[in-house]
Amino acid sequence: MLQVEGVTVRYGHVAAVREATLRVEAGELVTLIGANGAGKSTLLKAISGLLPLAAGEIRFEGRSLGNASARAVLTAGIAHCPEGRRVFPQLTVRENLDMGAYLRRDRVAVASDLREVFALFPRLEERRAQAAGTLSGGEQQMLAIARALMSRPKLMLFDEPSLGLAPTLVERTFEIVAEIRRRGTTVLMVEQNALAALGMCDRSYLLETGRIVQHGTGDEMLANPHIQKAYLGG
Template sequence: MLLEIENMSLHYGRIQALHGISVEVGEGEIVALIGANGAGKSTTMRAISGLRPVSQGTIKFNGKDITKERADRRVIRGISQSPEGRGVFPGMTVLENLEMGCYTRKDKAGIRSDLDRVFGLFPRLAERRKQIGGTMSGGEQQMVAIGRALMARPRLLLLDEPSMGLAPILIQQIFSIITEINQQGTTILLVEQNAQQALSRAHRAYVLETGRIVKSGTGAELLVDPSVQEAYLGVA
């Protein structure tokens, strides 16, 4: 397994946000984490990224225990995140935002190649490379955020709510690109409230409720699971 989370708990002060969750992501997979607001999805992502310390449990990446490793070391190891809310630097151009994603790298030829890859995935960014990030639409900013994460050349790409606030046509486009990124060889852990899209694209998925994993299976299995349909897919 590329990523192994075992019995992970996490607290915000006295409040326990995660209760002993275990999640695995295999090389080459898209794994989805679905659940309602406040279920602990983004908290899980922050723990994997190293932005929040865990209270107990272990996080292993590529067989190495990274539970106590700093966030920047995890980026160098190959974990990169497109955060919830996009986090685009509003005063920087598109190109400058993308370049921030490769600050740990020195391989100029590789960086140029990855920039070409990002512009191939998101032609709109190539057209607007000199535009200031803060003046772009929500969908364009999401493209910048994903592109910036890809510039670190991750083995594991963490996508936190990539469809949030986007129009339906853009949601479809973003998810098509996510599938393409995976087909190009990048493993993806996806946190998403749009359960229909997430489960349709995911090889496997976990359902998180109030900080606990309550169900797991293939994306196809969970799509037809009656309790998942009722809670997350609007099927009565």
């Protein structure tokens, strides 16, 4: 479904991601793990069209996304749930969700997706008229996920969905990611919490200083001595 081939992304002269190659098949839940600053978020932003590629190629469903705009990537069916939630604080919950469906013209289907999203996150329905900035951190994360779902993506990119949340909410967030995949959306998730990320995924990639250094199924990665030592506290 998604092929990233030899992608390099630079900030000025610094290459944050170097020659990264990965793939995600339809229906999979793939995670991208690694330490802070390893280039995980940068790679996601490059896929979403927020950062230009210095080299390499990104293909989605066989079509090149080259240096496509964020708008074109979204239209192709990739939604990005950004790091740190990034809800629009002064828009209401409902307006945030409307922004998620900004490019869609099929009003009837949008209305039914909105009902579905509210069924998944009843708290958001209760708070639909409230400014998003007044929500708790957990609620904001739910809103960020719901907003991304409103574009009805084929592939959903999650950037550190558990960041800064209380432990019970972290668990709940991962349950939701799993649920989204169960409902048929392919998932590529960046996550610092390697244990959780490896436990729930089909396959995973490990990024270190901008390079993909390991790759395998969740179980293979969990069993890898280097990963155990560096990322699982073993």
